[in-house]
Amino acid sequence: NIKMKSSGELKKCYQFLESTSRSFATVIQEIHPKLRNAICIYYLVLRGLDTIEDDMGININYKRSLLLDFHTHLYEIGWSFEESSPEEKDAPLLMEFHVVIEEFLKLDRAYQDTISDITKQMGEGMAKYLDKRINTVEDWNEYCHYVAGLVGIGLSKLFYYSGLEDKSFLDSEKISNSMGLYLQKANIIRDVNEDLLDDRRFWPTEIWSKHVNYIRDIILSKQSDKSVHCLNEMCLNTFDHVPDVIEYLSMIRDPSVFNFCAIPQTMAIATISACLNNELVLKENVKIRKGEAIRIMYEANNFNNCLKIFVRYLDTMKAKISKSPEDPSYKLLINKISTLRTNI
Numbered sequence: 001n002i003k004m005k006s007s008g009e010l011k012k013c014y015q016f017l018e019s020t021s022r023s024f025a026t027v028i029q030e031i032h033p034k035l036r037n038a039i040c041i042y043y044l045v046l047r048g049l050d051t052i053e054d055d056m057g058i059n060i061n062y063k064r065s066l067l068l069d070f071h072t073h074l075y076e077i078g079w080s081f082e083e084s085s086p087e088e089k090d091a092p093l094l095m096e097f098h099v100v101i102e103e104f105l106k107l108d109r110a111y112q113d114t115i116s117d118i119t120k121q122m123g124e125g126m127a128k129y130l131d132k133r134i135n136t137v138e139d140w141n142e143y144c145h146y147v148a149g150l151v152g153i154g155l156s157k158l159f160y161y162s163g164l165e166d167k168s169f170l171d172s173e174k175i176s177n178s179m180g181l182y183l184q185k186a187n188i189i190r191d192v193n194e195d196l197l198d199d200r201r202f203w204p205t206e207i208w209s210k211h212v213n214y215i216r217d218i219i220l221s222k223q224s225d226k227s228v229h230c231l232n233e234m235c236l237n238t239f240d241h242v243p244d245v246i247e248y249l250s251m252i253r254d255p256s257v258f259n260f261c262a263i264p265q266t267m268a269i270a271t272i273s274a275c276l277n278n279e280l281v282l283k284e285n286v287k288i289r290k291g292e293a294i295r296i297m298y299e300a301n302n303f304n305n306c307l308k309i310f311v312r313y314l315d316t317m318k319a320k321i322s323k324s325p326e327d328p329s330y331k332l333l334i335n336k337i338s339t340l341r342t343n344i
């Protein structure tokens with residue numbers, strides 16, 4: 001039979017995309033046809049790798065080899081992984097991963113090489129951190145580079161190879177990396193309660209040890225002011241990435257690529273703003289309200305509107321921290337926010 005353009009496997013891939021993240025799946029499906037399938041497959045490959053890294057039910061030595069070899073399975077027609085823990089949300093994706101491989105092997109060679117190279121490097125980084133603690137802020141930046149910064153570096157290559165964005169994206173590793181770090185750090189700050197309950201530690205010792213004696217104190221200690229001071233210092237760290245994020249967004253020419261990149265970044269600053277100085281973060285998963293997320297998705301469709309969104313949340317954060325002059329990071333936060341506000 002004639003291979004239909006959108007084969008059964010491709011439809012299956014978009015169904016998996018829908019089940020992994022509803023709102024973001026829509027944004028991916030609106031990407032320019034030259035890039036859409038590559039980004040969809042890239043997203044699913046990364047989800048597959050992330051599902052293995054997250055699975056606490058897999059023996060650590062077996063997990064290490066799975067992470068290191070994952071990029072080779074992209075070229076193994078028929079390969080799937082049926083040993084995920086049942087509670088892993090995306091276990092079904094790995095059970096039918098052969099569908100992703102089928103479509104991966106149909107992508108342009110430049111897309112395939114980019115996706116498999118990033119997957120290889122990410123697997124190596126994840127394997128390294130299986131038995132390494134995130135002690136220093138440098139470790140934190142390195143870990144986030146492996147799990148999120150590399151994603152951005154890969155995306156910049158895909159954008160260039162598509163012909164939709166220019167060569168400058170190939171020489172923009174630092175700001176591409178910052179795009180990933182900003183998203184990942186926002187997630188790590190927001191998810192601290194559920195991560196610690198799962199015994200996952202992503203907050204660097206270098207920061208929390210200034211405020212509490214044990215990392216669990218962050219969510220358990222009665223002295224919530226110390227935990228909030230720690231939370232605020234974590235938020236302060238993310239501000240270093242904002243200039244790179246703004247610069248990266250200013251370079252994008254294709255409208256669908258812009259939306260794909262701008263929506264997660266604006267969601268991230270909204271998340272950080274919701275977390276700053278908010279002791280609820282230490283007790284539950286603080287999410288931005290549905291209405292606010294919809295407003296951001298609606299507004300973040302051009303560069304000037306994105307700047308307005310960044311300015312709005314910087315002002316909100318300045319107002320929030322102004323109520324806590326006793327916080328050790330108070331001066332640094334006020335100065336950092338004012339500097340960013342002036343330069344935007």
Ligand SMILES: CC(C)(C)CN1C(=O)[C@@H](CC(=O)N[C@@H](CC(=O)O)C(=O)O)O[C@H](c2cccc3ccccc23)c2cc(Cl)ccc21
Pocket residue numbers: 020021022023024039042043046147148149151152153155176179180181183184260261262264
């Ligand atoms: C870890 C992560 C931040 C890289 C995950 N990541 C993202 O967070 C998604 C957004 C997402 O998945 N949102 C989900 C949130 C959720 O599931 O919690 C939603 O439902 O809205 O966006 C990123 C992403 C999008 C656009 C540009 C990027 C540049 C650098 C790095 C990542 C970039 C992403 C792009 C690709 Cl191709 C793959 C993964 C990601």
